[in-house]
Amino acid sequence: SAFQPREADAAARDIIQILGDVELNALVYSRLLNAGIAAQASGGTIDAFSTVILPEVFRRRSASLSFGATSFGTSSANAGSVTVQEGARLSTGIGGAFAFSSRGSILVDGSISAPSGRIDVKLNSPAADNDAGFVEAQRVEIGEHASLSTAGTAVYTPNDLNLLRGTVSAGGAISLAADRGSVVIAKESTLDVSGAAAPVDILIDGKDPS
Numbered sequence: 001s002a003f004q005p006r007e008a009d010a011a012a013r014d015i016i017q018i019l020g021d022v023e024l025n026a027l028v029y030s031r032l033l034n035a036g037i038a039a040q041a042s043g044g045t046i047d048a049f050s051t052v053i054l055p056e057v058f059r060r061r062s063a064s065l066s067f068g069a070t071s072f073g074t075s076s077a078n079a080g081s082v083t084v085q086e087g088a089r090l091s092t093g094i095g096g097a098f099a100f101s102s103r104g105s106i107l108v109d110g111s112i113s114a115p116s117g118r119i120d121v122k123l124n125s126p127a128a129d130n131d132a133g134f135v136e137a138q139r140v141e142i143g144e145h146a147s148l149s150t151a152g153t154a155v156y157t158p159n160d161l162n163l164l165r166g167t168v169s170a171g172g173a174i175s176l177a178a179d180r181g182s183v184v185i186a187k188e189s190t191l192d193v194s195g196a197a198a199p200v201d202i203l204i205d206g207k208d209p210s
Contacts, residue, residue, distance in 0.1 A: 014069035014080035014102075018110065020087030026063040027093055030055050058157045058166065062095035062117065069102040079104030079126060079138070086110060086145040092117065094153060094169065104135075105181075109143030115153045116169035123178040138181035144188035148174050152196035163201040171195045 018024075031050040040049045054060075069080025081104045084090070088110030090098060097118040100106050103126050112119055123140050126132070142148070150172030157165045171193040176183050185191070 016067050016069050016080070016082045018067070018084045018088045018090070020085040020110070022085075023089045025091050026065050026096060027054060028061045028063045029053065030061075056158075057094070058155050060093050062097070063092045064097040064099070065090075065092065066099040066101070068100070069104065079135075081105045082107070084108045084110040084112070084146075086143065089113075094155060095172075103180075105137055105139055105141070107141045107143060108148070109145045111147040113147075113149045114172060115149075115151060117150050117172045118175070119148050119150055119173075120175045121177070122175070123181050123183075125179040135181070138178075140176055140178050140181070140183045142176065142183075142185040142189045142191070144186040146186070146189040147192075148190065149192040150174055151192045151194045154196055154198035154200075156200075164199055166200060168196050168198050168200060 029052050031046060032053045034049050034051060037049050067082055069082050080102050082100050082102045084100070084107065086109045090110065091113040092098065094115045095117050096114045097120070098112055098114055099118075099120040099122075100108070101120075101122045101124055103124050106121055106123060108121060121140050121142075123138065152169045152171045154168045155166050159165050174191055174193055176185070
């Protein structure tokens with residue numbers, strides 16, 4: 001990658017770096033009420049009568065994470081940056097989303113997966129009173145090792161008849177935008193918004209197939 005961060009006073013700007021050894025899987029956990037909840041005395045905490053669980057895939061809610069370097073009050077020449085280094089792996093469940101924003105620069109060179117979800121990478125315009133004009137390194141860059149995927153997937157629902165019930169979801173969306181500066185995508189990078197194909201059993205005249 002040709003990306004080179006600008007020299008700047010770290011105290012004067014926001015810098016977010018997701019290092020190459022980071023593996024982040026954003027999932028939404030739930031609380032399962034314990035047996036005998038009706039007899040639970042009032043005045044306690046939910047911890048006393050529930051257990052934290054990770055629901056089965058077909059029951060999970062989607063998660064959304066955002067990473068933003070705003071640097072309000074500083075010149076756009078020293079605006080913040082967001083970096084996802086090579087080797088970093090970020091993922092979320094079906095329908096989830098990742099968002100990255102900055103007024104300075106954004107480099108994505110790792111792996112980001114949000115099946116049937118969204119990945120938004122946006123460089124925002126500086127405030128009028130902090131606008132330093134043209135800044136060469138002000139850009140969104142998708143590096144040569146980057147892999148961004150919102151590809152569709154199939155989710156099956158267990159049932160007593162061992163039928164292939166469930167959903168096959170479409171691919172999601174990837175948005176790369178720069179209100180100021182440029183968007184550079186390395187030809188070796190991968191951006192995947194493909195749909196999915198999978199077998200499912202469907203009702204025939206209102207009856208399960210047999």
